[in-house]
Amino acid sequence: MARIERAFVALNGAILVLVLMGMALILGWNVAGRYLTGNSLTWADEVARYSMIWLTFLGSGLALREGAHAAITNAQDALPTGGQRALRALILVVLFSFFAFMVWVGVDYMNRMAVQRSAALRVPMKWIYAAMPVGFALMIVHLALIAPRYWRAGLQQSDEAALG
Template sequence: MRRLEHIFVRANGWALILILGAMPLIVGANIALRYLTGHSLSWADEAARYLMIWMTFVGAGLALRMGAHVAITNLQDALPGPGQKMLRGAIVLGLLIFFGFMVSVGIEYAERMQYQMTPALRLPFVYVYAAMPVGFALLILHLMLVAPQFITAGTFKGAAAPESDPAVREGANG
């Protein structure tokens, strides 16, 4: 199971790297072409905008995994140990419900936009709006993977936790 988690986190990270890498390449090529030839790519700004949307949703789960989202812990810190665990469990449950709701809303939006085309790329908007349900589904998966440790200890796994886990190293070596 830990090995699958490791593969999932690495794949999510590589998707984010590819998206982030494509954005400056497209924008840089557009700038270079504009100044060198006087012509620019008509679709570059649109592609960079849609890649940024995808990057936001694909990266949200990794940020959640590392505890990088904004958190106010005043109430949690004021509670005794068992109360803190109950509050963190309620937070996880609330997030799961919210993320599941957003997956369904995202699917509905994507379905509604499937016949409209983007102005420059001429892609169906379903590909842009699909970032929302995909991103929230990734958030659900990441939350489910970090929830036990978060509820019991109030900590997050961090980006390197699966690699530093002895069970993962043994699974990779054996």
């Protein structure tokens, strides 16, 4: 399972790197073309905007995994071990519920935008808005993979052995 998890995280990261590289190449080409030839790509800004949207949603699961989202742990740290575990369980339930709700909302919104097309690329906006349900679905997977470690976080070694 750990091997599958590492592969999943590596694949998620590799996709982010590729999308960011593509965005940087297109924007670099556009800037160079604008200053060297006086012409620019009409669709470059749109590609950059939509790439940034996808990067945000695809990367949010990795940020969740690394604890990079905002968190206030003072109340949690002040609780005894049992209280910490209960609070973490509640947080996990709320996060799973919210992420699932956002997948549902994202799919609904994506389907509503199916007829609209982007201005420069003429791509159906459905594919741009697909970033939201895909990103939240990835967050569900990442959360499911780290949930056991998160739930046990803060326990002493002796406490973990006793809970076995």
